[in-house]
Amino acid sequence: MGTPLRMEGASAPLVRAAIVGTGNIARFHIEALTSMPDQVEVVAAADVDEENLTRFGSRHGLDALYRDVEEMLSATSPDLVHVCTPPGLHRSQVLACLEAGASALVEKPPALSLAELEAMAAAEGARGPWFATLFQHRFGSGAQRARALIESGDLGRPLVAVCHTTWYREQSYFDVPWRGRWETEGGGPTMGHGIHQMDLLAALLGDWAEVSASAHQQARTIQTEDVSLARVTFANGAVASVVNSLVSPREESYIRIDLERATIELTHLYGYGDEDWRITPAPGFEEQVTAAWKAGEAGVASGHTAQLGHVIAAVQGGTAPPVTSAESLRTMRLVAGVYASAFQRRPITPADLGADSPFHGRMDGDGPRW
CATH class of the missing domain: 3.30.360.10 (Dihydrodipicolinate Reductase; domain 2)
Incomplete structure (x- = not known):
């Protein structure tokens, strides 16, 4: 994962980016995107909270504002969507993006469970669109x-x-x-x-x-x-x-x-x-x-801009952006393993977290034992 390279004299098309969720974390995303004006155009934002959405659009000069994600996807056809909503919304919003042909970059945690994350990975195309997780460190x-x-x-x-x-x-x-x-x-x-x-x-x-x-x-x-x-x-x-x-x-x-x-x-x-x-x-x-x-x-420095340089370069080059679904799954399996071991009170391996495990569908599995 070295520094993203651009061909001298090359003029790659601008990546059309959109943002879903306009709370505090979205500020880091749009500031990183607007620091790359030769590579990215921010075309739209969406949020169910009209007040937040209007304030975000005014602050960042965005006129294409939507209360509905699917309407935004249909109207603006972004190449890349930054999903900055609470984790319980990630699965449905990422699937909507992939169905519309847009790659998605998701804030952590990328999903509520391994089952949700695997469903998101299964919806990726062999040549895109893809989803990636924001793990900027x-x-x-x-x-x-x-x-x-x-x-x-x-x-x-x-x-x-x-x-x-x-x-x-x-x-x-x-x-x-x-x-x-x-x-x-x-x-x-x-x-x-x-x-x-x-x-x-x-x-x-x-x-x-x-x-x-x-x-x-x-x-x-x-x-x-x-x-x-x-x-x-x-x-x-x-x-x-x-x-x-x-x-x-x-x-x-x-x-x-x-x-x-x-x-x-x-x-x-x-x-x-x-x-x-x-x-x-x-x-x-x-x-x-x-x-x-x-x-x-x-x-x-670590931060959104550091990762987004790699993400934008990958989208322009037609390759899966980092951090890929496979790498995200490895980390999420470790998280699930911590919960499974804590609540079942035994050592856990990745093989213990398959579809038949209660910790595959929910991180609390078959119930915490406090």
Whole structure:
């Protein structure tokens, strides 16, 4: 996933983009899109909330505003639709986009369940349209550099990792009706918050093989968990400790990977720059590791713009945009594995999460055991 390339002198057609859902997260999408005027034209927005929709259109100079997604798709024929609505709406809206011939880029979590995500993947065409998930932490230069070094073997085998999303949300945060409910949000911090860090960990370490987890209601009055803890074993033999919390007053997002020849660390909150990454060589490997780290990619912060450059380039080139449905499914299976292990109180493998599993259709499966 290097920097998207454009052919010198090439004049690719503008990607016609639309936005569904005009709440706070949509601002990040349209600001990223409008930063690429030579590649993208934002043609429409849709929202059932007329006040939000009108305000969004006025602020961003959009006249084509719709209360109905299908009407917007029919009237404006976008190439790419940014789905910025609550997760309970993602499946139906993505399927409508794909049926209309538009690729879709979906905010996290991409669906409420593995069954919904598999249905979305099945609706993709072999040559498009496709859907992708907004997992922007993969695309900062720090992550690109770390992934390249891990995959090259220059740092030796990955051995042990830490992946913590320790955030804080007051009870009032859950006053929004769809939050903290299995039916509308799909889960708690494991699903809606730590999924970004878990996706980055999977992007760096690859396929996971087994998870053992627990989930807890520590302080918030909600249906879902407000804390989860997991031990994850990866196919390459690495083991990781994963913590997701919404009750941690000192907020932090932290990833650490200890390899044979170095430790890689990332400390940030909601996004990172190069300065948030650190590498510590093992004794005897200082010169080799430092040189390899300095030679890697630099200068790109994580964020919507970082990923959208790759998405737009893929749409222009007629290829599946990242993060693809297959990669999204790997991360969502890890999320489902955490819940399945926590509630069934046993280790879970990806094979345990097939269509016959209660955790295939709902993240709470056959019911939480608090």
